[in-house]
Amino acid sequence: MKLVCDRGALAEALGTARMVVTGRSPKPVLNCVKLVAEKDRLVVTATDLEIGMHLSTSKADITEPGTMAIPADKLLQIVRESTDPTLTIESEQEAVHIRGQDSHFKVHGYSPADYPAVPAFSGSADFVIPAGTLGRMIEQTYFAAARENSRYAINGVLFEREGPKLAIVATDGHRLALTRTVLEVAQDPGSQKSIVPPKTLQLVLNLMKDPELEIKVRIAENQILFQLGESSVCSTMVEGNFPPYRDVIPKELDRKAHLLRDALLSAVKRAALLTNEESKGVRFSFTEEGLVLSSRAPEMGEAEIKVPLSRFEGEPIDIGFNPGYVLDALKAAHDEHITIELRASGKPGILRTGPDFLYVVMPVSL
């Protein structure tokens, strides 16, 4: 195998591959990326056995097609530290030579035959979604997924499709983020449910360059596959059951505040400055006059921030929220206007923005 490759394109591909290949596997070949030089393109393949991806670039001149497996970490370091616009990569049995104008690296690799097979996107898509829409939906949910395993499979993000209606949901038990869209292209009329690891979605986000790009999604047995132009991602799904999330969304909330996202974001950030491990909550006091945030950190001090409300319906209410949870939602809200709906100090509230995003959050006691 021999090729000349654009260094920037290769560095970018390898940087994404490193999100998958963590370099901590006891099996050396799993700490490698596989490079496949085809007639007119170079494909970088990476897998951790749960998530796999094929990243294709045409910014390579292939002199001699071939395949090799090289430690991802070392190859990325070399490519990043090099200064040449292009690098020449050549295999010699299981070793690889990387040449720049003034440099020559020889790195020992592994037999590409030992590299695990990574499924490519094949067959027809279950649905197609513009990158801009899927990107927004992922950004609005995946942060809320639980970090750890629990009895429910909430360490993954739920994709639930019924015909053209797609909902993406994530929760850690204390808050729940839900976003919806209506698909323009849904080949399959049936319904599908799959729980996707957040890491897979981060990878998909990372690969989105063009918001107009149509992403193909296919769900097969215990795998979900994404096709993004020339690249593809496949991932095993999280096993288990997702909690009945519709039951979690409170109904009959009789107080509703309309306000501006940026004003609240800034106020919550400031109020959070005077919270600590012992008193994590910020008090939200809603009245017709406006919203007042107050916080107190024992032995440090206290803060009070006023936030104007565009409108408030219902009786005044005081409620405590973990500022981190509120900030997560506000950062994900793409709309300028938001609403907060509440019922009682001990009951969950809902933050909404636009027609598609909804965030349920449990209060904390003050």
Add this chain to the structure above:
Amino acid sequence: MLRCVLHMDLDAFFASVEALDDPSLVGRPVLVGYDGSRGVVCTASYEARRFGCHSAQPMAMARRLCPEAVIRPPRFDRYQQLSAVVMDTLASVSPVMEPLSLDEAFVELTGVQTWMGRWAEAGAWIRREVRSATGLACSIGIGPNKSLAKLACEMAKPDGLKLIEPQQARVILDPLPVGRLWGVGPATADKLESLGIRTIGQLRSRPVSWLESIVGRQASGMWALAHGLDDRPVEDHRKAKSIGQERTFGQDVCDSAALRGILLWLTESVCRSLRGRELLAGTMTLKLRTSEFVTISRSVTLTAPTDSTQRIWEAADGLLGQWLMAGMRPLRLAGITLSKLVPRQAAPGMLFEHPEDEKQRRLDETMDAVRRKFGDRGIRRAGSME
């Protein structure tokens, strides 16, 4: 300002509680502890002490010394309950309090006399309050620092009050054996005695450099204590950092199923304390000590702070399983400790509960209620072994 520290010690605490709950024991020698070949005395009543029984003594030896003694296994729940009442009384006197154990605490009285009257009156008030709230006797020592307050308390025992004024310190300390100094163990005491230093007065007369050549780095602290000087603060540890329980076995445990049963019992017990204090635990630590005195300690971070016996047991059982992979070894001790404690109030509520978690929560609540009514042995999981 003149410093003033109070030391309180409940008299023969565990044994007194047993007599309090069973009046037939009043006036009889009582030993609290597990009655087995390796059991030790936790507390001996004053009646039993006359026969030479004392705490930390092997139970078998105590029985030989006092065959008529009544032996009772400890009931830590009950002791904890009464201890909490006593500690609350102390806390009402001064904001700075340092519990040392269930039955012993320091209270910083400096500055408190302005509203409590004289210091001795504060001590007398505490003794009256403790007796009326719990029916228990305590002894109180008051002094210009922690070590003199503790010494005064020892002198006040049983059921007494003693105040050591700063100017009395040397007169009181000088004739005492060096072993009475804080931090002087039997080995150091023997060493000093072999060099002709029997009393604290004799120790005080020697220069600190000489003492340094004998005991090393501890010398300056020891020398200061011999002069009645001690500036260690009363440290407020009321916020529990951990809740744990361990068990030393009468005979080495060689069977993994038995070990599992014992750990389940300990887990049930610590989880109950945790819930009783309205706390959640973030970390669980398993401690095992082999017959060769090798101590193994393994911790696991719980997925979310919890007070569920089942969840904590799953974590403990997981750690045990990992340890057992290398094969069972004979053990002399096993323990479970919960740490990273957070008040239940401070934890964010849950939007939903898995049916299994809900079931377990109801089970914990029910079992706690049964135990409150019928005692520790009222109910337990089938697999647990005391």
